[in-house]
Amino acid sequence: MKIRIAGAATTEFGELWKTSPRELAREAITGALKDAGKKYDEIDALFVGNMLAGMLGNQANLGALFAEELGISVPAFRVEAACASGGLALHNAINSILAGQYKTVLVLGIEKMTDSSSDEVTAGLMAAGSDEERQAGLTFPGIYALMAQAYMDKYKVSEEVLASVSVKNHFHGSLNEKAQFRRLITVEDVMKSGRIADPLKLLDCSPISDGASAVIIEDENQKSSKPVFITASETASDTLSLHDRESFTTLSAVVRASRKAYEKTGIKPEDIDVAEIHDCFSIAEVIATEDLGFSKKGEGARDIQKGKRTIGKGKIITNPSGGLKACGHPVGATGIKQIVEITQQLRGQAGKRQVKDVKIGLTHNVGGSGSAAVIHILQN
Amino acid sequence: MITTPVKLWRRQKNIASLIGIEGKILNWTIIRVPARSFANQAPYPVVIIELKNKEKMVGQLVDWEKEDLRKGKKVIAVLRKSLPMDPESIIAYTLKFKPHEDH
Numbered sequence: 001m002k003i004r005i006a007g008a009a010t011t012e013f014g015e016l017w018k019t020s021p022r023e024l025a026r027e028a029i030t031g032a033l034k035d036a037g038k039k040y041d042e043i044d045a046l047f048v049g050n051m052l053a054g055m056l057g058n059q060a061n062l063g064a065l066f067a068e069e070l071g072i073s074v075p076a077f078r079v080e081a082a083c084a085s086g087g088l089a090l091h092n093a094i095n096s097i098l099a100g101q102y103k104t105v106l107v108l109g110i111e112k113m114t115d116s117s118s119d120e121v122t123a124g125l126m127a128a129g130s131d132e133e134r135q136a137g138l139t140f141p142g143i144y145a146l147m148a149q150a151y152m153d154k155y156k157v158s159e160e161v162l163a164s165v166s167v168k169n170h171f172h173g174s175l176n177e178k179a180q181f182r183r184l185i186t187v188e189d190v191m192k193s194g195r196i197a198d199p200l201k202l203l204d205c206s207p208i209s210d211g212a213s214a215v216i217i218e219d220e221n222q223k224s225s226k227p228v229f230i231t232a233s234e235t236a237s238d239t240l241s242l243h244d245r246e247s248f249t250t251l252s253a254v255v256r257a258s259r260k261a262y263e264k265t266g267i268k269p270e271d272i273d274v275a276e277i278h279d280c281f282s283i284a285e286v287i288a289t290e291d292l293g294f295s296k297k298g299e300g301a302r303d304i305q306k307g308k309r310t311i312g313k314g315k316i317i318t319n320p321s322g323g324l325k326a327c328g329h330p331v332g333a334t335g336i337k338q339i340v341e342i343t344q345q346l347r348g349q350a351g352k353r354q355v356k357d358v359k360i361g362l363t364h365n366v367g368g369s370g371s372a373a374v375i376h377i378l379q380n
Numbered sequence: 381m382i383t384t385p386v387k388l389w390r391r392q393k394n395i396a397s398l399i400g401i402e403g404k405i406l407n408w409t410i411i412r413v414p415a416r417s418f419a420n421q422a423p424y425p426v427v428i429i430e431l432k433n434k435e436k437m438v439g440q441l442v443d444w445e446k447e448d449l450r451k452g453k454k455v456i457a458v459l460r461k462s463l464p465m466d467p468e469s470i471i472a473y474t475l476k477f478k479p480h481e482d483h
């Protein structure tokens with residue numbers, strides 16, 4: 001499989017109170033079109049990844065909404081898989097090209113979260129969980145806290161070691177002009193931040209953010225001067241509830257989707273130069289680096305602490321954008337922002353956060369507590 | 381959390397048979413920042429428990445002391461009100477767990 005990325009762009013992520021969802025979408029899409037050197041009338045279809053617009057904004061029908069905003073009456077679709085909505089929108093867009101239905105497709109990931117209060121957003125995000133989890137009063141930080149507790153207990157890892165994930169991602173975020181947080185933090189800052197759901201503290205958690213990201217993809221027969229290809233797009237699902245799973249220290253959907261992506265490309269985990277990881281919580285990046293085969297089971301957190309995933313120090317660099325923690329996490333946009341970041345890394349356009357000698361990149365986008373996983377592999 | 385009378389009726393049909401079921405704590409957390417409808421209950425612990433048949437359940441822990449929050453602690457399922465409701469409407473019940481002494 002070879003799909004070409006023709007254009008890629010993202011808005012700044014953050015508390016963008018002055019900007020409406022329509023303006024966010026237009027900025028990201030205009031950027032992607034300019035990057036691709038294309039006009040609106042060259043787009044055959046639009047796929048939109050979004051989770052919360054229906055619940056928080058009382059706005060559904062997003063395919064038609066954003067097609068209208070752009071003034072293009074193309075086939076338009078909204079795809080939802082909680083925080084993996086962006087990644088799954090791209091997966092479906094790729095399938096539509098592989099099926100021969102469209103040639104050039106625009107994929108938009110977007111979320112407007114800061115119009116609502118944090119307890120409304122917390123409740124809205126729990127729509128990604130199960131009825132049993134909602135009745136128990138669980139929150140997403142709470143569900144990942146249960147995983148963190150299971151992991152720390154099994155592998156004898158301390159809260160301080162977990163905190164090093166956020167320290168690394170804030171360092172990377174400080175190099176990214178689109179990131180929500182561009183300031184350095186220390187392990188002590190993380191340890192002193194308020195408890196959200198034990199053992200997770202505020203600085204273990206990704207923020208509530210606004211933002212939009214867009215990519216234009218096309219079949220490989222189209223001409224392009226800056227070729228970056230998607231060579232694998234795989235997804236898997238799992239139970240909605242964490243407690244219905246055999247293990248709380250691995251996400252089976254991530255393991256299954258990534259194994260398929262590795263098998264289909266012949267790429268091994270150690271061949272990956274750079275990866276954008278779904279670090280909704282510090283523990284999530286730790287488990288991801290193990291599930292993807294970058295670190296041995298139980299070693300992921302200590303490998304991050306040792307600098308093995310840090311720009312300028314390590315080998316397989318994770319979250320050069322700052323990840324969800326520092327770049328921000330507008331949930332529907334995240335999966336597409338990851339693709340924008342890896343595209344820029346592969347083109348050597350990542351500026352201060354450029355990873356050296358990048359040939360192969362991976363994106364890891366997760367919905368719910370691991371009930372949806374989408375893996376993409378990108379290459380020059 | 382959205383609750384309607386018919387949804388509660390459907391859900392609560394099965395709860396009675398699970399009252400008194402026993403299990404052991406596998407994992408626990410304390411929710412300090414809850415969703416809006418649980419604001420008056422925070423902070424509260426949520427536990428994943430394992431039953432004798434290895435099936436797992438999730439729920440709030442009630443009537444707890446700090447030393448109850450540990451792996452292997454025995455608990456028993458009890459019927460409790462789940463959310464603050466309008467006094468004129470149906471009362472929502474759910475299963476919660478409470479620490480259970482070893483016999």
